[in-house]
Amino acid sequence: MNIDSIKNGIVLDHITAGTAMRLYDALGLDDLDCTIAIIKNVKSNKMGKKDILKIDNDFKVDLDVLGYLDPNITVSIIRDGKTIEKQKLDMPKQITNVERCKNPRCITSVEQDLDNIFYLANPEDRIYRCLYCDSKVENK
Incomplete structure (x- = not known):
């Protein structure tokens, strides 16, 4: 399977396996007019299996929603094909x-x-x- 890298956008990694669609719906990603890759049940050394979401758009992601739904997610901001920022989440108060x-x-x-x-x-x-x-x- 070949999934293109993104130039400018966001990668949500370390999503609990089988829950990417819940995040997709909660973030309202169906309203975006861009390429979105939903990768389910990827092998992971750390987690066994995980899901990944790649959003090829400068999308303002709600970190509180992500932290509530799955605080183990890693959010990577991509610019010009390179990761410029990586964020770990906490559960929002x-x-x-x-x-x-x-x-x-x-x-x-x-x-x-x-x-x-x-x-x-x-x-x-x-x-x-x-x-x-x-x-x-x-x-x-």
Whole structure:
């Protein structure tokens, strides 16, 4: 299989195997008019298997969304065919409008225009809680 390198864009590497499409949807990549390579189940010495996303565009990626969905991802910024910056992610302390609160009694269920805000309650178990009703969201 031959996948071209990109000139200017972003490479998302070390994605948990089988989850690249979830990232694709969460980042809204289907709205971009550029080449996007989704490489699934690549052999990895460190992870066994992994996914990779290559975006051939100067796309402003939301690092909080990536950190929430998969904090092990490495983000590489590519310019003129060379990696100019590599970023490791952390789990964000707070996320806004990435998830919806599932509690039917939460104020966000009644007030549709209210932002869904979750804070990181337990980093080890990747548990976020709703800022308004304290309902739990487990992201595994």
